[in-house]
Amino acid sequence: MLENFRPFCSRHTIDLSIEKGRPVILVKALNDVGKTSLFKAIQFCLYGSKATGEKAFRHVNRTACTQNDGRTFVKLTFDHEEKLYEITRSVEFKKSPPGSFPDTSDEVLEVRVDGIPVKLESIREQNEYIEAILPEDASQFFLFDGEDIQKYTRYPPGEHVKEAIEMVLGIRELLNAREDIENISRELKHELDDLLVERSKHDQEAVAVDSLGREIADIRKRIEELDTRIGQARENVKSCDETLIKHVAIQAKIESRKQAEQNRDLLKEQIKTNENKIREFNRHLGVILVAPLLRELSRLGRKSVPHWKRAAIGAVLQSDFCICDRPIDPSIRERFERILDKDLGVSSLQYLGDQATELLFDTQPDALEKSLYEILAQRRDLESNLVLQEQTMADLNKEIGGREDLAADIKAAADTRQRAAADLEKYMVEKQAKEMDLETKSGEYGRRQAKLAEQFTDKDIEDKKAYLRSSDACETAVREAIDELVDKSKQKVAELASKVFLDLTNAPTLYQGIEITDEYELKIKTIGGTTRPVWDQSPSAGQSQIIATAYIAALNRYTAREAPVIVDTPIGRLDPIHKKNLIEYYPEIGPQVIILYQPSELSSEDIEPIAKYVSSEWLLERDPHNPDASIFRRIKGR
Amino acid sequence: MRASKEEIEKIFRKTEFEHNIKKGILSEIYNAEARVVFLGKRRNIINALRKIVQNALKSGGNSENKAADA
Numbered sequence: 001m002l003e004n005f006r007p008f009c010s011r012h013t014i015d016l017s018i019e020k021g022r023p024v025i026l027v028k029a030l031n032d033v034g035k036t037s038l039f040k041a042i043q044f045c046l047y048g049s050k051a052t053g054e055k056a057f058r059h060v061n062r063t064a065c066t067q068n069d070g071r072t073f074v075k076l077t078f079d080h081e082e083k084l085y086e087i088t089r090s091v092e093f094k095k096s097p098p099g100s101f102p103d104t105s106d107e108v109l110e111v112r113v114d115g116i117p118v119k120l121e122s123i124r125e126q127n128e129y130i131e132a133i134l135p136e137d138a139s140q141f142f143l144f145d146g147e148d149i150q151k152y153t154r155y156p157p158g159e160h161v162k163e164a165i166e167m168v169l170g171i172r173e174l175l176n177a178r179e180d181i182e183n184i185s186r187e188l189k190h191e192l193d194d195l196l197v198e199r200s201k202h203d204q205e206a207v208a209v210d211s212l213g214r215e216i217a218d219i220r221k222r223i224e225e226l227d228t229r230i231g232q233a234r235e236n237v238k239s240c241d242e243t244l245i246k247h248v249a250i251q252a253k254i255e256s257r258k259q260a261e262q263n264r265d266l267l268k269e270q271i272k273t274n275e276n277k278i279r280e281f282n283r284h285l286g287v288i289l290v291a292p293l294l295r296e297l298s299r300l301g302r303k304s305v306p307h308w309k310r311a312a313i314g315a316v317l318q319s320d321f322c323i324c325d326r327p328i329d330p331s332i333r334e335r336f337e338r339i340l341d342k343d344l345g346v347s348s349l350q351y352l353g354d355q356a357t358e359l360l361f362d363t364q365p366d367a368l369e370k371s372l373y374e375i376l377a378q379r380r381d382l383e384s385n386l387v388l389q390e391q392t393m394a395d396l397n398k399e400i401g402g403r404e405d406l407a408a409d410i411k412a413a414a415d416t417r418q419r420a421a422a423d424l425e426k427y428m429v430e431k432q433a434k435e436m437d438l439e440t441k442s443g444e445y446g447r448r449q450a451k452l453a454e455q456f457t458d459k460d461i462e463d464k465k466a467y468l469r470s471s472d473a474c475e476t477a478v479r480e481a482i483d484e485l486v487d488k489s490k491q492k493v494a495e496l497a498s499k500v501f502l503d504l505t506n507a508p509t510l511y512q513g514i515e516i517t518d519e520y521e522l523k524i525k526t527i528g529g530t531t532r533p534v535w536d537q538s539p540s541a542g543q544s545q546i547i548a549t550a551y552i553a554a555l556n557r558y559t560a561r562e563a564p565v566i567v568d569t570p571i572g573r574l575d576p577i578h579k580k581n582l583i584e585y586y587p588e589i590g591p592q593v594i595i596l597y598q599p600s601e602l603s604s605e606d607i608e609p610i611a612k613y614v615s616s617e618w619l620l621e622r623d624p625h626n627p628d629a630s631i632f633r634r635i636k637g638r
Numbered sequence: 639m640r641a642s643k644e645e646i647e648k649i650f651r652k653t654e655f656e657h658n659i660k661k662g663i664l665s666e667i668y669n670a671e672a673r674v675v676f677l678g679k680r681r682n683i684i685n686a687l688r689k690i691v692q693n694a695l696k697s698g699g700n701s702e703n704k705a706a707d708a
Contacts, residue, residue, distance in 0.1 A: 173671040180671070180687050187684075470694040477657045477664055484649050 001075040004064040004093075005044070006037035009629035014038075014618060016564070018592050022615040025594045026607065026636075029620035034630035035596045038620065039568045042143060045074040045089045047136045048107050057101040060093045063628050065102040069095050072104075078564075080133055086112040087130070134563050135172065141552045142563045142590070147541075147572040149548040153522055153534040165520050165555060169489040174482045181475040188468040195461050202452065209448045216445055219438045226431040233424035240417030247413060250399075251406045257396040264389040267382050274379045281375060284368045291365030297356035307354060313339055489558065490516045496554035498525075504546045504585055506577035514550065522551060542574045549582060553589050565590035571601040579606065587613035663694045 003011040016025050029035040040052045040059070049056040060072045073090030088110045096102035109126045111118040120126045134142065313336045322328050328336075498513025505511060512525040522534045524547070534547055556565060570586065571579050583602065586593050587610050595602075607614070616637030623629040650664035667690055674683045 173668050176674075176683075177667045177671045177687070180683055181667070181691060184684060184688055184691060466695070467692050471691045473657045473659055474663065474667065474691045474694050477653045477659055478667065480656075481646075481649050481653045481664060484653070485646065488645070488649075 001077070002041050002073070004061040004070055004072040005041050005074055006059055006061060007034040007628070007630040008037070008041075009061045009063045009623070009626060012632055014632045015616065015634075016592075016594055018615040022613050023591055023593050024587050024610055024613045025592070025615055026602075026617040027594065027596045027620055028599060028602075028617070028635075029596070029630075031598055033622060034620050035598065036568060037630075039143065039145075039566060039596060041074045042076065042566060043139075045076045045087055046130055046134065046139070048089065048109075049091075051136060051139075056091045056107055057093070057104045060091070060102050060104060061629070062098075063626060065093050065096050066098050067095065069093065083113050084115070085133070086110075086115075139563075141555050143566045144552065145568045146545060146549075146570045149545060149552060153539065153544045153547050153551075169486055169493070169555070169558065171482050171485050171489070174478055174485065178475065178478045178482060181471060181478060185468065185471045185475055188464065188471050192461070192464045192468055195464055199458070199461060205448065206452060209445065209452060212441060212445050212448070216438060216441050219434050219441065223431055223434050223438065226427050226434065230424060230427045230431065233420050233427060236420035237417055237424060240413050240420055243413045244410060244417065247406045247410045250403065251410060253396050253400050254403065254405060257393055257400060260389050260393045260396060264386060264393065267386040267389060271379065271382045271386065274375060274382055277375045278379065281368070281372055284363070284365075284372075287359075287363040287365045288369050288372065291360065291363075291369070294356035294360050294365070297352045298360055300353050310339075490520075493551075493554045493558050496557055497522075497550045500553045500585065501547060501550035504550055504578065504581040505543075506575060506581070514547065522547060541572070542578050545572055545574060546578050546582065549585075549589075553585070556590055563590070564592035564594055566594040566596070568596045569601065570595050570597055580609070583607070584609050586610065658696050659694050660696050663690060666690045 001011065001013045002008050014027075018025065027035065027038065040054075043051045044059060049059060052059070056072075064070050064072075069092070071090055071092050073088055075086060075088040077084070077086050079085070090108050090110075092105040093102040094104075109120065109130075111120060111126075111129060118129065120129055130136070316322065316328065317333065317336050320327055494514055494516045497516070501514050502508045502511060510527055512527055515523040515525055515531055517523060523531045524534055524537055525531045534544070537543075539547065567586070571582065574582060583606055586595060614636065617635050619633045619635045620630055621633060623631045646668065647665060650668070651661065653659075654661055654664055667687060670683060670686045670690065
């Protein structure tokens, strides 16, 4: 079915089904009516506009696109692998003025199998799907122009032709396998290279980790050394402390002894002073000794009218008036006079008493006695203290020994302690830093070592190499299997092509058959035993067409793919004998043979020998209502 | 007319033997490719083939194939 495709305006359907035993369908058309367009419609449907050699807009019917926006499509409906396939390829087009090409959308491929849509998301998936049904390269042996197939007789055949031939020889799976395994080997080589690079990095890392391990061991060793040094420094500090304590204690005793010496000397001085005081006091001893006598005398002398009393009374009696200006009472006067009369003159006792009293007053013997006692008491205290100090000094001397001053020793010990403490501090700080460093590095070492252990080993590389060897071996094996299969297939194709060629040629007595070289060059074997390339024979166009037809018939038959053979311009410039032979051969060329011809190629007489093989015959002609359009008309068959 | 499966298998056995490949590996490869050719889906074929070719080589020489034949 096609719609708005090239000369076919609107929708047209052509039934190309065949009846059993009637594989041939004939489609007749004058030149420029649409015969080749029908051929291209099938190519467009299966492989897209690129396969037709023209852009999609060139496939849009000119009349349709001048009228409205619309859609151009070709739908093929066929049986394949016992399933009903519907393949539709379409493009949307925009209305365009006469004489210009329309804008078209991207091509859209739709596939249904037994009525169920097949989801094909990408162009690649679509292409792969169609390729699985009939590879585009292989299609040239099923859809061909009778005149164009002479290319297979040219030397050298193009690479494209060679690949196509290999494909139809039924080695598609192996060709794919070869390509896929080549890719796998390539991937494996990359993976191996990556592993080798990784191993190189791994080795470098292993060296670095090993170095880190040694660094950690060095740190541990240094920490052990520091522990020893710290122990030694602590011992030194402790020893210094003990020495200092001991020295300080002794020094304190030395100081005490000095103090005791000073005290002793002071006591001696005081004793000396005391002695002087005693000596000085000796002159007062007499007073002290006579003091009791003086006191007695004083006491006795005081019993008489004291001198002062007499003097005062005498002074009062010298006037008639008292000192208060009142007249002295006669009785008082009498009493006073009696006192003065009672003891006229000074007695000896009184004199002595007065003297004693005066002496006592002057010498104060009580105070002297008290002082004497005090001096003597002091003397006792001093002498007692002196003994005590000397005892203390004796004790200290015993403890101190002969040492006089330990200040220098103490300073030296303090300096030593300071140095030891500084060393201890230094070692402690270094140890702390080393321990932190050790912790950090040990953690890092553990992590990196674990990572190294997790990474591949040499076994990974050996495994990958073994994998690559295995892949390479498979690739080589597939390649050789392809070669052998192709050789055998080529031999069979050559046998088939020879048979067909001998059936078709107008001079079967001249030839033995066809040979196919490794490069798929065709050679003709003559009866005379010579084998020459076809191109070297300089065959006529007709002969070339016969040879190529025999070749592709053989290929076609060998592939046994269930595809119709569609031949455009089937006869070309063949001579009558070739023409007759070829027409009679066409029913055998495939299970379904569609022949597109123009009337001058095949007459009714020409067709007659194969009439019994024809299922239907169609006429492709211009639409009487639209000279720019073509229509199909069945002229024979159901 | 196309080369029969028996012919292909025969070529495979010969090639496998010559290249010290385990018996049946080439058939596995061929069948894997045949499956995707007809399904039109070739996206996962590489992974499938990688598994097949990974251990394709015989470890014990051709005696392994002989043992397999036996």
